[in-house]
Amino acid sequence: MTTSIGSRRSWTDVAGFAASWARRNTWTIGLFGLLIAFLAITKLIQPNYGAPGIQGLAISILPIAFAAVAQAIVVISGGIDLSVGPMMALASVTSAVLMKGQDDLFGVWVVIGVLLLGLLVGAINGGLVVITKVPDIVVTLAMSFVWAGTALLILNTPGGGAAPWIMAIISGPLGNPWVPKALIVLGVIVAVVWLPLRRSTLGLSFYAIGSHRLAAFRSGIAVGPTKIAAYALTGFFSALGGLALTATGGVGAPVPGSYTLQSVAAIVLGGVSLAGGRGGVLGPIIAVMVLALVRTDLFFVGVDPNWSTAVQGAILIGVVMFGSLVAMRKVRA
């Protein structure tokens, strides 16, 4: 179909591509509809919710959105990483301690260093999973204590500082007040890292080893190294989440909260199969926004915050169940 050289690609080709994308991403599209619905509800119960609200939302979801992308990659590859939260903490405190009182240029080096640290820490997780053959969930649970402890050794209370530029690039709008910078940063980073990767053999291999390990092995994929690469990339996006924590808070966060489990919730809602091989990163990002809006709405209508956590759980089960029902209907039809 599109094997011919791209210059002659006509509108029908583009339409065909869009249709096939839509067919494969029905979950993401449905989720996007849900997001629109929740934005409408928010506007309904809080008539003066507007551009500043959107900006606040974009900034507040930045760390968990990176965490969700991190988790999505490893789960697509057939694993799971319970150390996403602690890896974020490690990246956050490392960056805050190093950046405090330094100039902007040094801050850039710190960001690069922290991202490399993320790759390394993730590769250690993956390497242990591959070499020890201990189940992913056990290895990463154990490593979550290691990384959490290391983060506390570096900084045992919130402290340090963030370079002004890193705070500036995520706050405020870009041109139009409805376009928050944080969302652009998120979109650009994910697009630059994930899109080319997804089209590469390595990206395909992530899906392959998560989808059917034996078939992947027989297709000539080096399963072990691919798995380590997936974990390394999870570490990389966790480090981005950690940097986002530092940037949004202005200080390093050694005990950042339940990001690990929230990231799992977001990917499940975002259409990533916990069995591996299925899903993408756009769905989880939208899911993060939906979950954040639910919290906002419940706060606006005056529900006890503890209840709103319970409601989030109920929504998670409800939506995933609904999705499975729709999928079952489709198979039967």
Added chain:
Amino acid sequence: MTDAPAELLLDASGIAKHYGAVVALRSASLAVRPGEIHALMGANGAGKSTLVKILTGGVHPDQGTILVRGKPFVGRSPAEARRGGIVSVYQEPALIPDLDIRSNLRLTKSPIEATRHWLAELGLPDLDLTDVVRDLPLASLRIIDLARALAIEPTILMLDEMTAALPANLTERVLEVIGQTRGTARSVIFISHRLIEIGAVCDRATVLREGSTVGVVDVTEGSEDRIVALMLGDIARKGPVTSGASATAAAAARAADAVPRLTARDLTVGSKLSDVTFDLHAGEVLGVVALEGQGQDELFDVLSGSERPDRGELLVDGVARSFRHPADAIRAGLVYVPADRAEALLMQRSVRENIALPFSTQVRAWGPIDVRGERKKVDGAIATLQIDTRAAGEVRRLSGGNQQKVTVARWVAGGVRTMLCFDPTRGIDIGTKQQIYQLLRDLAASGAAVLLYTSELKEIQLACDRAIVIFNGRIVAEIAVADADEATLLRAAYDLRPEELMPEEVASAALTVDDADPAVPS
């Protein structure tokens, strides 16, 4: 053989492989010339699958040398085997279910246009490469897997049961395409249970028996006979053994025109099982004989309530039944003993609990367990089966034979009406095997009906009253125990006619394939 090593594409010799004390391969050799289609044959347990694993990557031989085009071959993984020139198409397609076809081709770096060409040759010209593998039927997947392998232009293409599960028209295309390899610089190793296909497409056949290569046969008309003789070895020359089993009780039951304990009528499951009909009477042990993957798994799944048939009916004591769940089958008196003991037992619990489980869940679903009554039944079963209870605390610590006795005992304790045994003696010692045969005979004598699938042909005469033979999803023969010697059974399992008819029958069958398929060069 007069081939100089340099002339051979593949030259494997003296291959040996042990798994612990088990010898999988003793001294296997396989020599493939350029441009030939070479069949690799062997009965169950001959070492065929081990040799395939060694050649396709993953298993390293203990001894022996493998040369491809005269160079040493290393195959620690399929990727490495591919670099060495051997590409395989496995029984289960090696395609990633969640990716589309195009992405799957990219993973193996198969050229798209060449793959498309082969897809067209193989009868799937209109395949949309953006289709996701999960949504495609199995037959298409096997064709895609083959086209993808052909597109890489491997030195040696290994096809493991390529034509199984393919409809007739696609099978023809596949044989035709494979035939095109003849006379080129490349070769095909063809593994199939269907002797007619071997006759139609292969040039030579290497036969394995008990881990060694016992012969290389030029495939000509009528050579099927010699291949089967080689696979069987000495036993083919022995006369039929007289049955140790007494068929009188069963014969009497059938003579009395009693209602069969179990009747299967036209059972059909997808393309795996077609119109299977048979009666199983109280007091008899009915053997089921089939090569691997001929539909016996589906048959037992249907009878034990794990799978529902697409068509056909099941009568228990003359009453039509439909099972939605194994519990329904068990209530109807059909109990199942699988080959894989791990499927049946709670490995970390005690022998006692395992034996008691089926009837305690039945009698007292939720309330307290009747400990005394349970103990009596369990002790009875343990005594009947002579289970070694020294390691009774956890079933997984028992020997395989004793584990298998527990899987039988758990049904015996509650009283058996119909027992479905799927290869119950796989991988257990000879003494325990004898005990299990005796137990099955005793069960039949006490009025139970037993259906026994076995991969060891000699068990039919040791334990059964008669046997049905399944080939390609259909019952192709029913054999009385007196005639059920190994040679007869193996012929029937390969769907060959009785000995006297052999050469003509096979030759004509092979000819019909050729007729339908004029492109196969002779």
